Amino acid sequence: MPIKYRWLALLAGSLGFYWFISDNSIIAFSILIGMSFISWLLCLLMSKKEKGRKPIFVILLLIIALPLLAFKEFQYISTTFFHKSTPLWWIAPIGFSFYTMQLIAYVSDVFQKKTEPEKNYLKFLLFVSFFPQIIQGPIPRYKQLGQQLVEGHKFDEKRFVKGFMMILWGFFLKLCIADKAGIAVNTIFDNFPTYQGFYILVGGILYSFQLYADFLACTSFAQGFSGLVGIDIIDNFARPYFAVSVKDFWRRWHISLSSWLKDYIYIPLGGNRKGTFRKFLNILVTFVVSGIWHGGGIKFIFWGTLHGLYQIFGELLNPVKKALKKALHIKDDSQPLRIFQSIWTFYLVMIAWIIFRADNLKIGLSMIKSMFTVGNIWIFTDDSLFSLGLEWKEVIVLLLCLALLFTVGILKEKGIAIRENILKMHIALRWSIYIGVILFIVIFGTYGFGFDAQAFIYGRF
Amino acid sequence: MKKRLKTAVKFITFTLIACMLVLAVNEWMRPKFYFDGIWSPTNTYKDFYKLDKNSVDVLFLGSSHAITAFNPQVIYDNYGITSYNLSSEQQSILISYYWLEEALKYQSPKVVVLDAFTLHKYTEVYVYNDLNCAEGAIRKAMDNMRFSPLKIRAAKEISKIDPTQDALSFFLLNIRYHSRWTNLSESDYYDSAFVNHGGIKGYNIIGGFDPGAEDVTLNVSDLSEVEAEPMIGIADEYLERIVEVCKENNIQLILTNTPYAESLQRYKSVAEYAADHDIPYYDFNEETLYNEIGYSASENLLYHPNYLGAEKISDYMGKILSEEYAITPRIDDSFVKTKENYEHKVNNLKLKETEDIYEYLDMLKNDDYSIFVFAPCDYNEFLDDEMAAKIQALGFTADLRNAEVGTHYFGMNDKGNIREEFTDEDFAITGSFRNGRGKYSCTVDTSLMVSAFHTYSMQIDGVDCGNNFPGINIVVYDNEEKSVIDKVNVNTTTEEKSIIRY
Numbered sequence: 036m037p038i039k040y041r042w043l044a045l046l047a048g049s050l051g052f053y054w055f056i057s058d059n060s061i062i063a064f065s066i067l068i069g070m071s072f073i074s075w076l077l078c079l080l081m082s083k084k085e086k087g088r089k090p091i092f093v094i095l096l097l098i099i100a101l102p103l104l105a106f107k108e109f110q111y112i113s114t115t116f117f118h119k120s121t122p123l124w125w126i127a128p129i130g131f132s133f134y135t136m137q138l139i140a141y142v143s144d145v146f147q148k149k150t151e152p153e154k155n156y157l158k159f160l161l162f163v164s165f166f167p168q169i170i171q172g173p174i175p176r177y178k179q180l181g182q183q184l185v186e187g188h189k190f191d192e193k194r195f196v197k198g199f200m201m202i203l204w205g206f207f208l209k210l211c212i213a214d215k216a217g218i219a220v221n222t223i224f225d226n227f228p229t230y231q232g233f234y235i236l237v238g239g240i241l242y243s244f245q246l247y248a249d250f251l252a253c254t255s256f257a258q259g260f261s262g263l264v265g266i267d268i269i270d271n272f273a274r275p276y277f278a279v280s281v282k283d284f285w286r287r288w289h290i291s292l293s294s295w296l297k298d299y300i301y302i303p304l305g306g307n308r309k310g311t312f313r314k315f316l317n318i319l320v321t322f323v324v325s326g327i328w329h330g331g332g333i334k335f336i337f338w339g340t341l342h343g344l345y346q347i348f349g350e351l352l353n354p355v356k357k358a359l360k361k362a363l364h365i366k367d368d369s370q371p372l373r374i375f376q377s378i379w380t381f382y383l384v385m386i387a388w389i390i391f392r393a394d395n396l397k398i399g400l401s402m403i404k405s406m407f408t409v410g411n412i413w414i415f416t417d418d419s420l421f422s423l424g425l426e427w428k429e430v431i432v433l434l435l436c437l438a439l440l441f442t443v444g445i446l447k448e449k450g451i452a453i454r455e456n457i458l459k460m461h462i463a464l465r466w467s468i469y470i471g472v473i474l475f476i477v478i479f480g481t482y483g484f485g486f487d488a489q490a491f492i493y494g495r496f
Numbered sequence: 497m498k499k500r501l502k503t504a505v506k507f508i509t510f511t512l513i514a515c516m517l518v519l520a521v522n523e524w525m526r527p528k529f530y531f532d533g534i535w536s537p538t539n540t541y542k543d544f545y546k547l548d549k550n551s552v553d554v555l556f557l558g559s560s561h562a563i564t565a566f567n568p569q570v571i572y573d574n575y576g577i578t579s580y581n582l583s584s585e586q587q588s589i590l591i592s593y594y595w596l597e598e599a600l601k602y603q604s605p606k607v608v609v610l611d612a613f614t615l616h617k618y619t620e621v622y623v624y625n626d627l628n629c630a631e632g633a634i635r636k637a638m639d640n641m642r643f644s645p646l647k648i649r650a651a652k653e654i655s656k657i658d659p660t661q662d663a664l665s666f667f668l669l670n671i672r673y674h675s676r677w678t679n680l681s682e683s684d685y686y687d688s689a690f691v692n693h694g695g696i697k698g699y700n701i702i703g704g705f706d707p708g709a710e711d712v713t714l715n716v717s718d719l720s721e722v723e724a725e726p727m728i729g730i731a732d733e734y735l736e737r738i739v740e741v742c743k744e745n746n747i748q749l750i751l752t753n754t755p756y757a758e759s760l761q762r763y764k765s766v767a768e769y770a771a772d773h774d775i776p777y778y779d780f781n782e783e784t785l786y787n788e789i790g791y792s793a794s795e796n797l798l799y800h801p802n803y804l805g806a807e808k809i810s811d812y813m814g815k816i817l818s819e820e821y822a823i824t825p826r827i828d829d830s831f832v833k834t835k836e837n838y839e840h841k842v843n844n845l846k847l848k849e850t851e852d853i854y855e856y857l858d859m860l861k862n863d864d865y866s867i868f869v870f871a872p873c874d875y876n877e878f879l880d881d882e883m884a885a886k887i888q889a890l891g892f893t894a895d896l897r898n899a900e901v902g903t904h905y906f907g908m909n910d911k912g913n914i915r916e917e918f919t920d921e922d923f924a925i926t927g928s929f930r931n932g933r934g935k936y937s938c939t940v941d942t943s944l945m946v947s948a949f950h951t952y953s954m955q956i957d958g959v960d961c962g963n964n965f966p967g968i969n970i971v972v973y974d975n976e977e978k979s980v981i982d983k984v985n986v987n988t989t990t991e992e993k994s995i996i997r998y
Binding site for chain 2 (some may be wrong): 428473
């Protein structure tokens with residue numbers, strides 16, 4: 036196919052993929068086409084006007100955002116306050132949260148004249164439906180991705196192999212870490228209060244890694260498959276569990292969402308330009324929006340608020356932390372201090388993840404309470420941990436895989452480009468690595484018969 | 497262009513290597529059931545592929561009843577007829593059909609004997625699925641079938657009838673057996689040695705008696721009083737296919753049922769089908785036939801005949817095959833090896849059934865056995881000269897008659913490699929046998945830091961063989977089956993010197 040028209044193949048593939056993953060749902064497909072078309076059309080209209088742009092922008096924002104809000108919250112409100120379940124068809128189409136954010140960003144950028152509107156609807160539809168990222172992001176900006184998708188790319192072996200490596204990495208993360216950890220996580224979280232005390236701590240830690248590996252896997256797949264066709268997709272994570280504060284965590288976790296929230300919520304609200312109180316309020320509002328985006332109900336709002344409060348208290352305690360460091364003669368760049376801060380940040384984030392994963396807020400709070408009130412420390416020495424669905428050999432594999440994830444994280448923190456280094460190796464060694472990884476996943480991965488395959492966690496949001 | 501070609505070659509080479517290695521891992525993960533277990537489908541099907549082409553005149557197909565009832569070795573020894581038993585546990589009629597089709601690629605049998613038990617529900621109380629058998633039973637038969645368009649067809653049909661079974665997993669076994677890496681054993685690593693050993697032409701041997709069992713037979717004269725029990729759904733289609741295949745290949749199909757307390761209703765439905773299709777039907781539950789072969793529920797067991805019962809049934813089948821279906825004898829050297837296997841299995845069964853210690857010790861003089869003797873404390877009050885001599889005849893030098901109370905004894909004879917320990921102090925010894933592949937340990941720890949049961953402990957190849965009974969413990973390790981086959985305690989502190997199996 037001529038390079039010029041290759042984007043048409045990508046479009047056909049993306050629409051076909053969406054049709055397939057949404058179980059041939061005409062409704063889901065129509066919503067995607069309809070919302071993208073309205074956004075495209077009104078943005079074109081808006082760009083041609085100098086006056087009266089704002090009403091179009093507001094109407095467009097409402098058209099895009101209200102369905103998301105309705106899908107997210109209506110079910111919770113209906114069941115909680117009216118004790119009525121929503122109809123079966125009331126399910127957000129797959130990837131809805133992600134492409135809604137994408138459309139809002141596009142509309143806002145066009146309104147603010149940061150980006151030129153796309154004139155060809157089909158090209159715009161490709162941007163919205165691009166298959167590697169529609170399920171779980173990252174949430175792209177038109178400026179970064181739009182042109183790449185349509186410009187056409189020659190086959191580049193190096194990029195292809197790098198994409199292939201990312202796909203392998205994605206499989207490793209998903210099958211050897213996320214889904215393996217998920218077995219124990221489900222046992223603990225689905226059977227509370229059978230499992231209490233230190234089990235909750237173990238469950239919380241494992242869930243933190245499960246969620247990270249799962250989400251990172253999806254991003255890796257997106258980057259990998261895009262890489263095969265010569266397209267670069269932004270990184271969505273930057274070793275979030277190495278963060279030294281919650282603020283730092285949000286710079287590293289789900290970067291495309293965090294930057295979206297910053298650009299389209301926090302800064303428009305005034306950011307840090309209107310005094311400390313407004314800054315804290317803006318932080319809270321931003322994280323509440325983040326909570327609402329993640330799901331319906333009070334649980335996610337609480338989770339978002341908790342992260343907002345973490346940041347506010349983090350800043351309020353800055354003078355205390357400074358005084359303590361001075362009193363204890365600890366330098367700002369001290370390695371032990373960084374390790375302590377990372378562990379403490381991980382702990383805070385993990386506590387919030389427990390709320391995030393629990394069936395509801397009440398259960399989540401009870402689980403956290405039991406962590407501090409039930410002293411069953413013997414579970415670490417009497418093999419109880421091996422009764423969570425993972426026998427000891429599986430636990431060792433999981434720990435080894437986590438150790439590898441940690442090592443890769445350290446190398447990347449040091450700026451070492453692992454894939455580039457592998458590409459420089461002798462072909463025999465390179466192939467041994469690829470095949471070794473494939474065999475490792477085939478043998479030690481968690482998948483197949485007798486195992487209820489886990490859907491990508493973030494695909495639900 | 498040259499660069500593109502180079503890239504394409506690299507891509508294809510890499511894909512081929514990766515696929516080959518994934519398939520090798522798949523083979524590694526496939527569960528194996530060899531001659532050393534009660535059921536040995538891996539040997540049954542792998543041995544079948546090793547037969548000389550067109551060397552089999554009779555094929556048996558059916559359930560576990562058929563596996564334990566039709567012994568090709570007996571038929572060959574008595575009538576010179578070459579046969580093979582392709583039955584498997586809970587063999588669905590679908591599996592019988594596909595294995596018949598598979599077998600016909602390699603053999604041209606003159607007679608196919610089909611166990612009709614598979615045509616009705618396996619149990620009265622539980623329906624597995626529309627295939628009429630557990631998922632594991634399908635896998636045991638199908639996993640050992642060679643890759644071919646026939647296998648693809650079979651996998652698709654299995655998946656269609658039982659959607660919980662994934663057709664692809666019959667080819668990419670890791671989908672089904674992804675957790676097997678946690679319990680890979682010797683047979684997984686030394687697969688070829690186990691395959692080369694071979695089984696008994698698909699026959700699986702069972703021992704034991706049931707003194708309380710009563711004979712249950714049916715009388716054809718009562719048939720008019722009952723309604724025929726309908727066959728299971730898939731029998732309609734696949735039995736019909738089997739009949740067609742046999743017709744097309746000029747094969748005589750025979751239906752049978754082995755003694756299993758069959759109901760008249762079931763008998764009637766098979767008999768009617770057989771009569772309608774002009775198929776001979778031999779039902780060993782039928783009173784006349786049951787008595788004609790001298791079958792006894794207490795001596796030969798119902799459902800799964802012991803080897804003595806199998807000899808009676810097989811001998812009868814050999815007779816009718818020879819007399820009524822004119823199957824002529826032939827010479828087949830492969831039966832020499834299977835005869836050895838059969839006799840070895842029979843010896844093991846006899847050993848495990850022996851209650852007389854003197855006879856037992858005589859039977860231990862077998863080069864295939866490694867013997868472990870453990871006498872931890874009090875054992876020689878009634879240890880007589882004959883017994884002591886028989887123990888010494890096994891290669892041990894210690895004279896246990898002279899030991900004082902409180903002296904512990906451990907002895908091991910691994911094909912002439914002898915180790916003996918005689919001490920009145922606590923000890924913990926370990927060692928290896930079977931050329932370093934097996935491991936044993938033996939401990940006497942009276943410190944009470946361990947549970948009372950483990951005061952005297954013995955582990956052989958991972959099997960706990962210790963106990964606290966007074967007297968002498970003997971553990972027999974069969975190097976053919978690579979497992980502990982018998983653990984007995986002889987109470988030599990009483991005059992009876994009774995044997996307790998533990």
